[in-house]
Amino acid sequence: MNSHGQDEQQVVWAVVGTDIGPLLLAATSEGLVNVVFHATDGVRDKALERLASRLGTEPVEAPGSPLLAEAIRQVEAYFAGDRQSFELPLDWSLISGFNRQVLRELASGVAYGQVVGYGDLAGRVGQPGAAQAVGVAMGSNPLPVVVPCHRVVESDGGIGGFGGGLETKRKLLALEGVLPEPLF
Numbered sequence: 782m783n784s785h786g787q788d789e790q791q792v793v794w795a796v797v798g799t800d801i802g803p804l805l806l807a808a809t810s811e812g813l814v815n816v817v818f819h820a821t822d823g824v825r826d827k828a829l830e831r832l833a834s835r836l837g838t839e840p841v842e843a844p845g846s847p848l849l850a851e852a853i854r855q856v857e858a859y860f861a862g863d864r865q866s867f868e869l870p871l872d873w874s875l876i877s878g879f880n881r882q883v884l885r886e887l888a889s890g891v892a893y894g895q896v897v898g899y900g901d902l903a904g905r906v907g908q909p910g911a912a913q914a915v916g917v918a919m920g921s922n923p924l925p926v927v928v929p930c931h932r933v934v935e936s937d938g939g940i941g942g943f944g945g946g947l948e949t950k951r952k953l954l955a956l957e958g959v960l961p962e963p964l965f
Contacts, residue, residue, distance in 0.1 A: 792836055794829065795844035796820050797853055799860045800956070801949045804926065806856065807832055807840055808848040812870030815923050818945035835875060856926070862956070865893035867927045880918040882906050888928045894957045898936040912936075920944050926953065 792814065794807040805820035805828055806813065814836070817828040829840050843849065851869060858864035871888075873881055886905050891897045897905075899919075900912040908914065919930040925945060931953040935941045943950035954960040 790836055790838050791848070792832060792838055792840040793843035793846040793848050794832075794840045795842065795846075795849050795853060796825060797856055799856065801860075801945070801952050804856065805829075806849055806852050808846070808852060809836070809872045809874075810848065811872035811874070813852045813924060813927060814872035814875060816925050816927055818925065818949060852927075859926070860956070865957075869927065871924060871927070875923040876921060879906075879908070879911075879914060880921050883915055883918040884922055884924070884928050884930075887930065887933065891929060891932045893929075894959060896932050896934045896954070896959055899933055899941065900936055902933060916942065929953075932957075932959075 790809055792807055792809055794805055796803045796805050802818065803820040805815070805817035805825050807815040815828070815832060817824065820828065832840050844853070855864055855867050855869060859867070873885075876884060883902060883906055887897070887902060890905060898912075899915045900909070903909055903911040903915045915933070919933050920942070922928055922930045922944070925931070931943060931945075931950045933941060940947060940950060940954075951960055
């Protein structure tokens with residue numbers, strides 16, 4: 782409890798090495814709250830500042846925290862090819878409204894090795910003309926990889942955009958067997 786008698790939210794984080802570079806994983810008592818690509822020092826520091834600002838508490842590096850242990854295990858298993866879905870509690874507090882609705886549908890409705898078009902995903906949440914808004918939701922996804930925005934592609938067969946970079950999106954889709962492995 783803080784000096785005002787309120788429970789303080791604890792935010793713990795760790796960086797995990799993966800085939801797509803270092804990922805920052807952050808969790809609260811509610812669940813995994815943030816995944817950040819390319820978590821080198823500068824990116825990591827900015828992400829932690831944003832988390833502190835948004836959640837009102839300073840994130841603490843705690844790779845051994847029970848709040849992170851299962852998320853780290855599942856992320857490592859995913860990149861090793863031993864896991865196809867994530868079964869983790871998620872803290873959705875960094876996203877709301879339409880974006881949250883779209884991301885929840887994506888998390889529950891687009892399985893490993895599948896892709897969905899932006900417009901198709903918009904239709905699934907009852908907004909068939911909102912393909913661009915779905916793109917915005919994907920760009921604001923605080924939980925990439927775990928909430929698989931890399932599985933959303935253009936209806937004409939294009940790969941679409943990706944906050945982690947197109948090479949990262951290609952690698953994730955190759956890992957899931959959607960695209961061939963890059964030759965080099």
